[in-house]
Amino acid sequence: MDALTATLALLRLEGMGPGRYWQLLEHFGDPAQALQSLPDILLQRLPERAQAQWRDFSRRGDRSELLAWAQAERERCADAGVRLLHGGDDDYPQLLAEISRPPPLLYVRGAVDALHLPQIAVVGARRASAGGLDNARAFAAELAGAGFAITSGLALGVDAAAHRGALDAAGITLAVLGTGVDKLYPRRNAILAQEIVAGGGAVISEFPLGSTAEAANFPRRNRIISGLSLGVLLVEAALRSGSLITARLALEQNREVFAIPGSIHNPLARGCHRMIKDGAALVETSADIVEQLGGLLAQPETAPESQRPPLEPRQLRLIDVLGGDPRSMEQLARDTGQGTGELMALLLQLELAGLVEQLPGGYQLTPRGAGYLEPAE
Incomplete structure (x- = not known):
C-alpha cells in the first residue's frame, strides 16, 4: 500500500482530522504503518463507525470497505482530472507544509x-x-x-x-x-x-x-x-x-x-x-x-559566513532559541534560563544589528538573523 492510498484511508475514518493524522505520522513516520498499527487508545476515541471501518480493514486488508473507497476515490480523481497531493509528496507546496497541522491531502484541479x-x-x-x-x-x-x-x-x-x-x-x-x-x-x-x-x-x-x-x-x-x-x-x-x-x-x-x-x-x-x-x-x-x-x-541569497558580523556566544544562543518562529518573552526566558532584564538587553542589541524584529506579543528573527541558524541535519 502506497502513502497516498494510506492517507486517503486514514482521513476517511470519521474523527481522524489533520491533528490526529499528524500525531500518528510523528509516531510511525509513514501513513501505511500508521493505518496498519492504529493504537487502541486512539481507536477508542473515534466514533463507532470509524472503529468498525478500521476493524474491517484489519481483517480483510485490500478487500475492506476502507481501501475500496480509497482506490475508488483515486480513480474518480483521475477521471475528473484532479491531482492528489499528500504531505510527503514532492509537489506539496513547501510554504503550506510549514504551518501547524497542514492539510494531509490536497485535491488540485488545474496547474x-x-x-x-x-x-x-x-x-x-x-x-x-x-x-x-x-x-x-x-x-x-x-x-x-x-x-x-x-x-x-x-x-x-x-x-x-x-x-x-x-x-x-x-x-x-x-x-x-x-x-x-x-x-x-x-x-x-x-x-x-x-x-x-x-x-x-x-x-x-x-x-x-x-x-x-x-x-x-x-x-x-x-x-x-x-x-x-x-x-x-x-x-x-x-x-x-x-x-x-x-x-x-x-x-x-x-x-x-x-x-x-x-x-x-x-x-x-x-x-x-x-x-x-x-x-x-x-x-x-x-x-x-x-x-x-x-x-x-527571487530566492534570497545567504551571506557567506565570513561576511557576517561575529556574535557573542549568548547572542548566538538566543538566536538558536528564537529559531524559525515568533517567540514570546516568557518562552525565551524559559528556554534560555535568563532574566527578563538580560534578555531585553540582548534582544535590543540584536534588533539594532538588524537580526531580530519585534512583533505583537513577541520577537522573531529577520532574514539576516536566520542566516546565523545552524542548518538542520
Whole structure:
C-alpha cells in the first residue's frame, strides 16, 4: 500500500482530522504503518463507525470497505482530472507544509505548478461596498502584474473581485474551497472557477470529492489560504467575519498581513482597523505591498559566513532559541534560563544589528538573523 492510498484511508475514518493524522505520522513516520498499527487508545476515541471501518480493514486488508473507497476515490480523481497531493509528496507546496497541522491531502484541479508561485491572499467581505470591490480588483490586478499569484476563496464579494482582477491582468490566481473541487460553492462562481483553471491557475481543497458546503469547513479552508501565501491583504471585513479569521491565522503562521483602511463610519472597515491595531501594515497602494514582499520573488541569497558580523556566544544562543518562529518573552526566558532584564538587553542589541524584529506579543528573527541558524541535519 502506497502513502497516498494510506492517507486517503486514514482521513476517511470519521474523527481522524489533520491533528490526529499528524500525531500518528510523528509516531510511525509513514501513513501505511500508521493505518496498519492504529493504537487502541486512539481507536477508542473515534466514533463507532470509524472503529468498525478500521476493524474491517484489519481483517480483510485490500478487500475492506476502507481501501475500496480509497482506490475508488483515486480513480474518480483521475477521471475528473484532479491531482492528489499528500504531505510527503514532492509537489506539496513547501510554504503550506510549514504551518501547524497542514492539510494531509490536497485535491488540485488545474496547474499544480501554480501552488509553488509566490502568492498573496486577497480576502474580505462577501457583501463588500462598491469601493471595496474596486479595491480588491485593482490591487489584485496590480499585484498579479508585479509577479504574484493571487489566492482567495472563490466566495462572493471581495474574493471573486480579487480572482477577476488577477485574470484581467493575465495573471495566475488560485481558489481554495470549503467543498470538494467538484462541488463549487457558490454555484454562481462556477464559470469564474473554469476561467481560473483555463488561465493557468488552480482550484484547491482538502475535502473529498462530493463534499458539500458545511460551516465547519470554512475555517479549515481559511488556514490554507493564508498558509499558501507570503502575505494576506484584508480589503474590507466586519469585526466578526471569516476574513478576519484568515488574517489572524496569517499572523499565527508568521505571514505578513496588510489592511486597507476605510471610513470610521463604515462597519466593514472596522475589521481592517482592528488588524492594523494588532500589527497589520496599513496600505494605500499595491506598491506598499510590493515594496515589502517584492524581494521574495527571487530566492534570497545567504551571506557567506565570513561576511557576517561575529556574535557573542549568548547572542548566538538566543538566536538558536528564537529559531524559525515568533517567540514570546516568557518562552525565551524559559528556554534560555535568563532574566527578563538580560534578555531585553540582548534582544535590543540584536534588533539594532538588524537580526531580530519585534512583533505583537513577541520577537522573531529577520532574514539576516536566520542566516546565523545552524542548518538542520
